[in-house]
Amino acid sequence: MNTIEKLRESVINFQIKEVPELTKKALEEGHNALEILNEGLIKAMEVVGEKYEKQEYFLPELLAAAQSMYASLDILKPLLAKSGKIEKVGKVVLGTVKGDLHDIGKNILKMMFEGANFEVIDLGRDVPAEKFVEAVEKEHPQFIGMSALLTTTMLQMKEVIEKLKENGLRDKVKIMVGGAPVTEEYAKEIGADIYADNASEAVRIAKGLVKISG
Amino acid sequence: MTSRERVIMSLKHKEPDRVPVDFDGMRSTGIHARAYSELKRHLNLNDKSVRIYDLGQQLGEVDEETRQIFNVDVVALKGLYTNFGCRLDRWKKFPMFSDGEYYVPEDFNPEKDEEGNWVVKDETGRVIAKMPKGGYYFDGIYYPLENAQTKEDIDKFFASLKPLDDEEVNYLIENAKYFRENTNYAIMGNFGGNFFEAGHGAFGYQKFMELLAFDRSLVEHFLGRLEEYYLKNLEIYLENVGDYIDIIQFGDDFGSQNGPQISLKMFRELFKPHLKRLCEYTKKKNKNIFTFLHSCGSISALLPDIIDAGVDIINPVQTSAANMDPEFLKKEFGDSITFWGGGADTQKILPFGSKEEVIEDVKRRIDIFAPGGGFVFTAVHNIQYGVPAQNVVTMFETVKNHGKYDWH
Numbered sequence: 174m175n176t177i178e179k180l181r182e183s184v185i186n187f188q189i190k191e192v193p194e195l196t197k198k199a200l201e202e203g204h205n206a207l208e209i210l211n212e213g214l215i216k217a218m219e220v221v222g223e224k225y226e227k228q229e230y231f232l233p234e235l236l237a238a239a240q241s242m243y244a245s246l247d248i249l250k251p252l253l254a255k256s257g258k259i260e261k262v263g264k265v266v267l268g269t270v271k272g273d274l275h276d277i278g279k280n281i282l283k284m285m286f287e288g289a290n291f292e293v294i295d296l297g298r299d300v301p302a303e304k305f306v307e308a309v310e311k312e313h314p315q316f317i318g319m320s321a322l323l324t325t326t327m328l329q330m331k332e333v334i335e336k337l338k339e340n341g342l343r344d345k346v347k348i349m350v351g352g353a354p355v356t357e358e359y360a361k362e363i364g365a366d367i368y369a370d371n372a373s374e375a376v377r378i379a380k381g382l383v384k385i386s387g
Numbered sequence: 388m389t390s391r392e393r394v395i396m397s398l399k400h401k402e403p404d405r406v407p408v409d410f411d412g413m414r415s416t417g418i419h420a421r422a423y424s425e426l427k428r429h430l431n432l433n434d435k436s437v438r439i440y441d442l443g444q445q446l447g448e449v450d451e452e453t454r455q456i457f458n459v460d461v462v463a464l465k466g467l468y469t470n471f472g473c474r475l476d477r478w479k480k481f482p483m484f485s486d487g488e489y490y491v492p493e494d495f496n497p498e499k500d501e502e503g504n505w506v507v508k509d510e511t512g513r514v515i516a517k518m519p520k521g522g523y524y525f526d527g528i529y530y531p532l533e534n535a536q537t538k539e540d541i542d543k544f545f546a547s548l549k550p551l552d553d554e555e556v557n558y559l560i561e562n563a564k565y566f567r568e569n570t571n572y573a574i575m576g577n578f579g580g581n582f583f584e585a586g587h588g589a590f591g592y593q594k595f596m597e598l599l600a601f602d603r604s605l606v607e608h609f610l611g612r613l614e615e616y617y618l619k620n621l622e623i624y625l626e627n628v629g630d631y632i633d634i635i636q637f638g639d640d641f642g643s644q645n646g647p648q649i650s651l652k653m654f655r656e657l658f659k660p661h662l663k664r665l666c667e668y669t670k671k672k673n674k675n676i677f678t679f680l681h682s683c684g685s686i687s688a689l690l691p692d693i694i695d696a697g698v699d700i701i702n703p704v705q706t707s708a709a710n711m712d713p714e715f716l717k718k719e720f721g722d723s724i725t726f727w728g729g730g731a732d733t734q735k736i737l738p739f740g741s742k743e744e745v746i747e748d749v750k751r752r753i754d755i756f757a758p759g760g761g762f763v764f765t766a767v768h769n770i771q772y773g774v775p776a777q778n779v780v781t782m783f784e785t786v787k788n789h790g791k792y793d794w795h
Contacts, residue, residue, distance in 0.1 A: 187600055231649050236593060237600030272519050274526040277592050299519045324738050325523055325773050353644040354734045370645060 176202055177213045180245065184217035185224075187237035192244040206252035207259065210290065214242050214249075218288030222373030232281075239284035246287070261292045263383045264314040265349075268296035268305060270329035275322035278352055282318055282372040289376050302329065302336040309342045316367075316379055321352040330355070331363040347382060349375060390460035394573035395633060397760040398677050398699065398725050405458075406757050406790035408783070409727065409765040411449035412461035412575040413636045414441050415681050415703050416728065418770040419523060422779070423447030424487030429776035430456065436488040438478060442470040442495060442507075443516070443525050445483070446769060454572075457783040461763070462572035464632055467558040470525070471495065471507050471516065476558065497525075523772045530591040538608045544589065545612045551623045559624070563631035575679065576632035578624060580617045581639040582610055582661050583649075599653065606657065614661045618668060625672040634677045634700065635669055637662070642684020645709045654689050659696050666697030679727065683768065685709040687716065694723045703768040704729030706752075713755040726756050731766040731782050737774045745778050749785040757790065764790060 174182070180195040182188075199209050221238040224230040230238070253259045265286055269276045276298040286293050294312050296304055305317055321327040330350050337343040349367040350360050360368035367382075369375035388396075388404050396403040411417035418426065420439045424447065427435045437447040449459070469475055473492035481491040497505045503520035515529040532544055551559075566574050586595040586609065598606050625635075639662070641647055641654065649658075666678045679700040680693060685708035686701075693701065704726045706713050713729060729752060731737055736748045756762040764786050770779055 189601065228646055228650075231647065231653070232643075233596045233599035233649060233653070236597050240597055240601075272522045274517065274519060274522075274528075280593065299522075323523075324734055324771060356735075 177204060177209060180209065180213040181217040181220075184214060184238055184241045184245065185220050187234065187241045189237070189241040189244050192241050193248060196245040196248045200248075200252075206249040206256060209245070210249055210253065214245055215288065215290055218242055218285065221288075222285060222376065226371065226373050235281065236284075239281075239288060242284075242288050262290045262380065263316065264292040264294070264312065265316040265318055265379065266294045266296060266305065266308045266312055266314045267318045267320070268300035269298035269320045269322075270326050270333065271299055271301045272329060273321050273323055273326035274298050275352075276320070278322070278372070279318070279320040282320065282351070282375055285372040285376045286379070289380060291376075291379070302333045305333045306336050306340050306342065309337060309346050310340070314346060315383065316347045316349055318349040318351070318375065320350075321355060324354045327352065327354050327359070330365065334364055347379075349379065351375060389571035391571050391573045391633060394460050394763060395677075397763060398634075400722065400725070400759060400761045402758075402760045402792040405792060406753060406786060407460040407573075407763045408458055408786055408790075409461040409575075409763050410454065410457055410459045410783075411446070412463050412573075412634075412765075413577050413638075413679070413681065413702075414444065414446060415638070415683075415768050416765040417441070417446045417449060418779070419772045420445045420447035420489060421484045421487065421523065421772040422770050422774055422776070423449070424484070424489070426776040426779055427453070428487070429780065436480075436490060438490045439481075439483060440465065440469055440475055440492075442473060442491070443527070444769060445518075445524055458787055460573055461575055461634075462566050462570065464559065464563050464566065464574050464576045464628065466577060467555045471509075527588065530589060530594070532589040532609075533591045533594060535590065535605075538605065541605070541609050541612060545616060548616055550616070550619045556623060556627050559628050560631075563628040567631045573633045574631060575634045575636055576624065576628060576676075578621070578635050578637060580621070580637045580665055582613060582658050583639045583641060585613055586610075596648075599649065599657070603657075610657065610661055614664060617665060621665060621668055622672075625669065625676075629673040629676065632676060634679050636679045636681065637665060637698075638681035640681075640683040641689055642682055642686040642705065642708060644684060644707075646685045647688055648684070651688055651692070655692060659692050662693070662698070663696040670697065677725075683708075685711050687711055687719070690716075690720050690724070694720065698724065700725040700727045700763075702727040703765070705767050707732055707734045707767065713752055717755050717758075721756075721759065721761055725761045725763065727763040728765050728767055729756060730764040730786070733767045733770065733774075737766060737770065737778050737782065740778065742777065742781050745781045746785050749782055750789050753786065753789050757792070 176199040183191040225235045269279045283293050319330050347366040350365045357368040393403040394407045397407050409416045420437045424437045440448045473495045477493035478490040479493045483489040497507050500506050505518040506514045507516040509515050516525040516527050518525045677699040680698040681702045687710045706729050
């Protein structure tokens with residue numbers, strides 16, 4: 174097993190203590206940061222996502238693997254920045270909707286997107302519709318992802334979509350919704366484009382769409 | 388047949404005269420204060436004011452008049468203290484929401500911050516909980532062990548926890564005695580005793596979940612100390628009010644919408660042994676008490692082990708989660724556990740359904756869960772703000788009309 178493969182395994186198995194060392198070793202061996210990112214971290218998080226969807230992994234393992242990924246990414250980031258423009262897979266704006274402080278789901282989605290080499294703009298929690306609109310105007314993401322845990326706040330998702338329409342931005346972005354009370358049916362009803370059951374599936378769908386649109 | 392007899396009969400998996408009903412017997416079978424205020428106005432009750440006794444979830448205390456109207460069979464035995472260390476024996480009027488009349492514990496003093504959010508501060512001025520502007524709940528945003536690294540940090544935290552004192556015990560005895568001597572309700576001792584959620588509350592959700600994977604020995608130490616603390620309290624509790632209560636309520640949310648939050652293996656290794664010891668201790672002290680576990684989400688994968696741990700009753704039976712289909716649950720586990728909940732869907736039907744849909748939903752669930760007993764009717768979790776009062780009334784009316792055991 175070469176060093177990058179070892180790194181991949183330690184991320185998958187959340188051996189966070191080994192991760193920085195293996196990352197440095199891979200760099201010393203002459204692998205560049207982009208290669209380590211693509212072959213090590215992104216591939217590792219794909220496996221982690223699959224394990225999560227198959228219920229081989231649960232939230233503790235998923236979160237621990239994501240933290241292990243960051244332990245390497247933190248070392249790679251400055252190098253990637255130095256090496257010039259890094260090709261990101263896509264850009265996504267994320268937020269938990271207004272009135273809702275429950276951001277665990279959104280945070281997991283953020284990790285999975287970052288693990289798949291997307292650029293993530295995280296608006297945080299309790300985000301009013303105007304903030305989503307502003308972010309779409311300013312950042313030109315391909316996707317916005319909205320999360321809600323409450324039946325009382327998921328209604329806000331519709332509000333965001335309406336506001337985007339009012340501002341002529343609805344067709345500029347694919348809208349992704351999720352969270353405990355949100356169903357595929359509800360997503361359709363409010364005119365969202367993408368519904369996913371879990372973070373891993375959401376990222377998989379987004380990757381597929383990016384490929385199609387080239 | 389009295390309410391208490393009815394509940395106990397169902398808990399023994401026999402059919403009483405009608406399906407027993409719970410409304411606010413514990414903190415996951417109640418109603419949001421604002422929804423309750425609306426309900427009281429809708430029913431035109433004599434007293435339309437609402438006491439908010441659970442400050443986090445903002446639950447209104449269901450009172451006697453409402454219990455009578457809806458044929459409720461259970462009453463909660465609450466402790467003296469609620470969230471943020473507030474006492475439930477002194478109340479003051481407070482404009483928690485713009486419509487309706489609300490009372491909160493006298494020592495509950497939330498403030499509005501510059502953005503219009505309600506915030507709760509501790510004695511040092513630190514914000515420990517927040518209700519976002521236009522929101523309906525207070526969420527904790529301070530975790531005492533968020534920076535904990537060592538077993539010593541955990542020990543320090545436990546040293547600050549005090550077991551039930553005389554004042555709290557007297558409060559419990561006084562209320563338990565009152566209910567037993569003046570009412571026929573089944574009494575649910577609201578004990579708590581959660582492990583998994585206590586971890587989330589102490590360390591923060593994400594940190595605790597990561598620790599479960601990264602540092603098992605630290606987690607084991609925490610859970611061990613917690614069990615010691617709970618067993619000490621349980622001893623005091625059962626010695627003082629064990630003869631008054633019919634049910635003791637524990638709670639821990641192990642499920643999520645799609646499946647358990649942790650693997651079965653992790654549940655077995657880390658959490659089940661503690662839950663089992665609470666159940667065993669209860670039965671050893673008083674074999675007549677039924678053990679109750681609240682656990683949200685999809686937990687059918689854990690149910691055989693929950694039953695094996697000695698749990699008699701499961702709540703809230705979140706049938707909208709994955710693998711929680713009512714027929715499947717009743718067929719698979721109906722003989723070995725009582726379903727306390729699952730009576731009406733709270734994620735879709737109650738808030739957004741028509742009257743006819745509510746009736747149909749409740750009838751179908753009664754038809755599935757009620758045969759052979761082992762069922763206490765209550766909605767899946769608390770009734771939230773936004774649920775039309777008419778749907779709440781329809782739900783309870785449907786139980787009245789359809790819940791009689793005269794179908795054979």
